[in-house]
Every structure is written in C-alpha cells, then in structure tokens.
Amino acid sequence: MRYVVAVIEEGGFTRAAARCHVTQSALSHQIAALEREIGTRLFARTSRAVRVTEAGEAFAAHAREALLAADRAREEAASAAGEVRGTLRMGVIPTVTAVDVPAVLGRFRAEHPHVRVELRMGNSDEMVPAVRAGALDVALLGLRDGLVPEGVASRVLAREALVAVLPGGHPLASREILSLADLADAVFADFPSGTSGREQSDHAFASAGIARDVAFEAGTADHLRGLAAAGLAVTLLPPGVVPMDDRAIAAVPVSDGPVRAEHVAWDARAPRAAARALLPLIV
CATH class of the missing domain: 3.40.190.10 (Periplasmic binding protein-like II)
Structure with a gap:
C-alpha cells in the first residue's frame, strides 16, 4: 500500500522507489504482485509514463486510510509506553509571525528525538482540508479576523492589522x-x-x-x-x-x-501523539 501511494504522489516508479528506500525492480515486483492478487491494474504503464487507473485511485483512497490507521496504532502503542514516535506533518503559511517555527521545532525535537518532522508550506485554504483529511497533523493559518476554520479544532494565536x-x-x-x-x-x-x-x-x-x-x-x-x-x-x-x-x-x-488572525489548527477527532506533544509548545 505504501508503494502504491508513493508512486501516485511521486508521479513515477523511480522517485517512488527512492522515497521508499528500495530498488525500482523490487517496488515494481511488489506492485505487480498486488495487482495479480486483487485482479486488476492499478497503473497503466508505457515506456515513457505511468498513469494511475480508476481502480488505482479507488485503492489508494482506502490505502491512505489504512496506512494512517497503522501509523496511529504504532504511535499510540509507543505513547502508552511513554514515548512519542512517528512523523509530525506540520503545515505553515509563509507569512506566519505569531510563532517562531524553528524555535518551537527545536524544543519539540529536543523533547521527542524519535519523531520525524515534515514541514509543508502552503496557504490556509489548502491546509484546513488537509487537517480534516488527516494529511496534516497541525497547521498554522492566517484568516480574516472573525473567520473560524471549519471541521477542525483551532485556537487564535494573534491578531494584527495589515x-x-x-x-x-x-x-x-x-x-x-x-x-x-x-x-x-x-x-x-x-x-x-x-x-x-x-x-x-x-x-x-x-x-x-x-x-x-x-x-x-x-x-x-x-x-x-x-x-x-x-x-x-x-x-x-x-x-x-x-x-x-x-x-x-x-x-x-x-x-x-483588514485585520488578520493567526490560528493553530489540528484534528478535532483523534489528534496523533506527535500533534498532542507539539500543541503545548505553540498554545
């Protein structure tokens, strides 16, 4: 499942293999075996390009959910033993000023050295749906004052007039x-x-x-x-x-x-252990 998702997100087998730290032939073999097992093609391959099929898109949607659940299970088991592990996926707007992001992440890594951090830059419109979907654990947003990000937990960090x-x-x-x-x-x-x-x-x-x-x-x-x-x-x-x-x-x-409000947003339903560990350093 990780290989399929990687091929889709990276746009090809070569970059997906590098991301997954395996050889391209091993990755191709595993995906071909998976296609034989489920009885349908997940990718249409040519000599120049790879295109995900409709079946592949349907498979990937559920694969992402399964992978997220597996990651959370592993992280929660470590958390129950008093250790935070896994990956923290944090979204940040380029104009953030309410939080010193490098300083916060420095403290976070000092306290939780086994957590990898993926920092993704983007705009608030992209990151709120990503938090809702579980693709981001925490996001730092900038919105017009008075607006509240929908479908996520959030807190206002600062307000400033432009x-x-x-x-x-x-x-x-x-x-x-x-x-x-x-x-x-x-x-x-x-x-x-x-x-x-x-x-x-x-x-x-x-x-x-x-x-x-x-x-x-x-x-x-x-x-x-x-x-x-x-x-x-x-x-x-x-x-x-x-x-x-x-x-x-x-x-x-x-x-x-105009007045802008900066928010921190996170998954309201089941925040991952890494997100729960980061939030006290922000709020």
Missing part, C-alpha cells in the same frame, strides 16, 4: 496613517483571487464600499513587496513580514484596513 506597503517614493509614503479611501486610486498587488490572503483585503474594501484595481497577483509576500519596491503597485501585508530597513518601500498603518 499595513499598506508603498513604493518609497509614493506620494503617501510619508504619511503616518492612511485610510482605505486614501488608497482608492492606487494600483494594487495582492495574493491570488479566491485565497484567504486575498480575501482579507477584498472584504475590507468591499465593507468600505471602495472598488480597487488589483493589477498584479503573486503567491508570496516577497513577490508582493518586490512589486511595491519596483514602483509598480501598493499592497497590504502583515507588518511582521515587512523589513523596516528597506528604503525601497514604506509601511504605513491603515486605520480601517
């Missing part, structure tokens, strides 16, 4: 404070439409009844800052991800701007 990040030579760059109305005619850069990062600013402008021109979309705060530094756009970002010593940009508070 600041306007303007080109250093912008006419408003010297102001001590701005309003959304001051920025109505600005060209904006923002996160992609439909993401939680974008929704924070969209909601604030919609609530104020102000239309804005989002001419640039980018997936990271670094790229948004870069667009501002190049004089191409204005953006709204958490103050913790804006360097104060960068003269190419200016960060100005916005009186009625």
Whole structure:
C-alpha cells in the first residue's frame, strides 16, 4: 500500500522507489504482485509514463486510510509506553509571525528525538482540508479576523492589522496613517483571487464600499513587496513580514484596513501523539 501511494504522489516508479528506500525492480515486483492478487491494474504503464487507473485511485483512497490507521496504532502503542514516535506533518503559511517555527521545532525535537518532522508550506485554504483529511497533523493559518476554520479544532494565536506597503517614493509614503479611501486610486498587488490572503483585503474594501484595481497577483509576500519596491503597485501585508530597513518601500498603518488572525489548527477527532506533544509548545 505504501508503494502504491508513493508512486501516485511521486508521479513515477523511480522517485517512488527512492522515497521508499528500495530498488525500482523490487517496488515494481511488489506492485505487480498486488495487482495479480486483487485482479486488476492499478497503473497503466508505457515506456515513457505511468498513469494511475480508476481502480488505482479507488485503492489508494482506502490505502491512505489504512496506512494512517497503522501509523496511529504504532504511535499510540509507543505513547502508552511513554514515548512519542512517528512523523509530525506540520503545515505553515509563509507569512506566519505569531510563532517562531524553528524555535518551537527545536524544543519539540529536543523533547521527542524519535519523531520525524515534515514541514509543508502552503496557504490556509489548502491546509484546513488537509487537517480534516488527516494529511496534516497541525497547521498554522492566517484568516480574516472573525473567520473560524471549519471541521477542525483551532485556537487564535494573534491578531494584527495589515499595513499598506508603498513604493518609497509614493506620494503617501510619508504619511503616518492612511485610510482605505486614501488608497482608492492606487494600483494594487495582492495574493491570488479566491485565497484567504486575498480575501482579507477584498472584504475590507468591499465593507468600505471602495472598488480597487488589483493589477498584479503573486503567491508570496516577497513577490508582493518586490512589486511595491519596483514602483509598480501598493499592497497590504502583515507588518511582521515587512523589513523596516528597506528604503525601497514604506509601511504605513491603515486605520480601517483588514485585520488578520493567526490560528493553530489540528484534528478535532483523534489528534496523533506527535500533534498532542507539539500543541503545548505553540498554545
């Protein structure tokens, strides 16, 4: 089952074999034996590519559940003996500021040296479903203040008002404070439409009844800052991800701007032992 899941996730037998620390021939042999046992092809193979079949997709869905249950059984047995083992899968938004992630993981590893840590970067919209599905154990999220991640346990870690990040030579760059109305005619850069990062600013402008021109979309705060530094756009970002010593940009508070809440989220039903060990270090 691990081999099948690895082939699907890695997109081929070679990378799957490397991930599973076996030879490609051994992995191929085991999957072929499994296909003979269940009486159907899980993968359509050609000389150039491997494609998962409909049967393979159905098998993999249940295989993931079985593997997760097996991992939890092993981890719970170790936990009952007073030891935390297994793998901690932690999702983190790139703009997290409420938690010093390296410091927290350093403490965690010192206390639980037998736990492997898989750190996955992504956006909140992807990570909440991953926590619900058991693909992530813990996630650090950023959402518009007032929203609560659905289907998971969570706790608010911090709230912060976003600041306007303007080109250093912008006419408003010297102001001590701005309003959304001051920025109505600005060209904006923002996160992609439909993401939680974008929704924070969209909601604030919609609530104020102000239309804005989002001419640039980018997936990271670094790229948004870069667009501002190049004089191409204005953006709204958490103050913790804006360097104060960068003269190419200016960060100005916005009186009625969006407020972001950072959350930690985890499986509400049956958190794994590694997640239970990590959470006290965060909250």
